[in-house]
Amino acid sequence: MTTAPHPLVTEARRLAAEVLAPQAERVDQEGVPASSIQAIKGSGLLGVSAPVAYGGSAAPAAVARETAEVLAGACCSTWFVQTQHHTPVQTLTKAQLPIRERLLAPLAQGELLSGVAYAQLRAHPRVPVRVTRERGGWRFDGTVPWYTGWGLNDVMLLAGVTEADEALFAFTEAREQPGLRPSPPMRLAALTASQTVSLDLDGLWLPEDAVALRTPYETWAATDRPKNTNASPAVFGITASALDLLDAADGDPTAKETADALRIRLDEVRRQAYELADHPVPTERIDERLTVKTRAYDVMRAATTAAVVAGGGRSIGLGSPAQRLAREGMFLLVQGQTAEVRTAHLGSLGRIT
Structure with missing residues (x-):
């Protein structure tokens, strides 16, 4: 049943x-x-x-x-x-x-789509975006290095650090306005389509009632740090799509055998990742989470590489889904990356024999 x-x-x-x-x-x-x-x-x-x-x-x-x-x-x-x-x-x-x-x-309800501009908080103690009191509201100055969905989002959740070392999050419209200027869309090796820009903040003023969160930086960081130690569902989605391409490789039994073997690995690492994600204490079992996350990367890399190999020269064409999945997989290797995740991933790569 x-x-x-x-x-x-x-x-x-x-x-x-x-x-x-x-x-x-x-x-x-x-x-x-x-x-x-x-x-x-x-x-x-x-x-x-x-x-x-x-x-x-x-x-x-x-x-x-x-x-x-x-x-x-x-x-x-x-x-x-x-x-x-x-x-x-x-x-x-x-x-x-x-x-x-x-x-x-x-x-x-989907009436509005929101973007986020807060990854710069992870640069602390550097403060790429400084927030100061001004006219009963808050003034934002600095640079947001990455903002995705420009021209597609209706609003954004913008964050910076106050003089009291607080993380402050506030909403504003996702459009050019006094004190907020976007760069041209970035040309990226993958996901250029996501309309990612940087934002220059020079005196952007937001009222007090735009604030959604104001908390000591360390309080925010304590809840943020563990999040990226978990494997991203997107990694499993890309891997599954690459394996579907292998299954569709007509007349190539080796491709089908490879897909079957990798699907067993995918199912196992996915199960482990989601068991850890559901653990009631997100700050526990961090080393185990990082190990499983890097294993998920390994399976994704193997699956997307296999899809490219099975496609042969056709995989190099921009119309090929295999090369797109391989590039998207490369992007996911660094999406939301923290120093802790990078160290664990590099260490695992150094141990591959």
Whole structure:
């Protein structure tokens, strides 16, 4: 007896099959289109973890992970734009500030899409974005090195560090405005389609009621640090799609055998990763989490490489899904990377025989 998939998983699979996967190579070269964003907004997936009272689904973590796998495996660029949205939703869900009542429902229901601009906090004690009191609100100065979804997002969750060494997060419209200027979209080896820019902040002023979180930096960092020690569902999505390409290699029994062997490894490391992600204490078993994360990278690298090899010279063409998946896999090696993750990954690579 099998259990029917959650409705959001079913919707993610439909969206992947009908909208994302058929145009993934074109999107990779031309950019995520507004039509894909509208499809995501109308799917209910943006509220996967949001409270039901605000129009979300409050789905279990396993459902959120599976939908992420499906979207990333179909079109990693589109997945990457929409995945930014879930941190603002989670932040507002926990907030006890006026901004929650103004924005949580529109975000949970897909009326608005949010981006995030907070990775620079991880540079602490360097302060790329400084926040100071001004005119009853907050002034932001500095540089956000990475902001994904420019021109696609409606709002952004922007963060900086105050003079009291607090992490302060506030919402603003995702558009050029006084004190906020974007760079041209970055040309990247992978996911150029995600419309990633840097942001120059020179006196951007936001009112007090735009603030969603204000807490001592170390309090925020203590909850942020463990997050990236877990394997990303996107890694498993990319790996599964690469194995599907191997399965489809007509007349090549070795490709099918390789896919079968790698799928066993994928299933095992995925199971281990999600057992650790569900551990009730996120700050425990860090070394084990990092070991499993690097194993997930190993399987992804093997699967995407095998897909390229099986495709032969055709894999080098920009119309080939194999080369796109390989480049997307390269991107995931450094997405959200922290010093701790980098050290663990490099160490594991040094031990490969």
